[in-house]
Amino acid sequence: NAGVMQNPRHLVRRRGQEARLRCSPMKGHSHVYWYRQLPEEGLKFMVYLQKENIIDESGMPKERFSAEFPKEGPSILRIQQVVRGDSAAYFCASSPTGFRLAGVYTQYFGPGTRLTVL
């Protein structure tokens, strides 16, 4: 079973450009989470999605950031008009559906996308 896939692994953007980060969850997982890790800090929750639905976006900045998880295809985290403060590692995690199943409460992380804004 392939793990959580994220691409690209490294992304360089100039200020004002758009960044698109992709996440393919593990097979059989329909819950996706995005986290951001600033240098020398822990991970901070951004958004939680299920297929075609945003469930919790309490950690998303109000402007320039959006996320989607379409019926087909990967989840996308989109950052418009990037600024230097957006430079960070962005992690995607996924978990399976179900209730009280083994592993259901565990989020499995992808390798992350390191965004650098010049």
Place this chain on the structure above:
Amino acid sequence: AQTVTQSQPEMSVQEAETVTLSCTYDTSESDYYLFWYKQPPSRQMILVIRQEAYKQQNATENRFSVNFQKAAKSFSLKISDSQLGDAAMYFCAYRGLIIQGAQKLVFGQGTRLTINP
């Protein structure tokens, strides 16, 4: 809101020795889940161990074990027979019940563990 605190920014231990990493958390919930994740230099987040709050028995995974003190809201990680490959950042994380909006993990600030040969 739940918070997770790791009071040790850095720890070091001699190879083959035992080390304990501290974690405390704050919550008003009675049922929840606690995790330790490892982040090596590759930056991949790797699950080390998981504890369900309703279980009194401390979780164990090979050389890794936890000391879960629910009343004290403490969740420390013990690594026995430390190996060079254990060197990494270690993050403690909290997750509430599986209800709408409670799926997110709340992470501590991390503890950087160095293994001395």
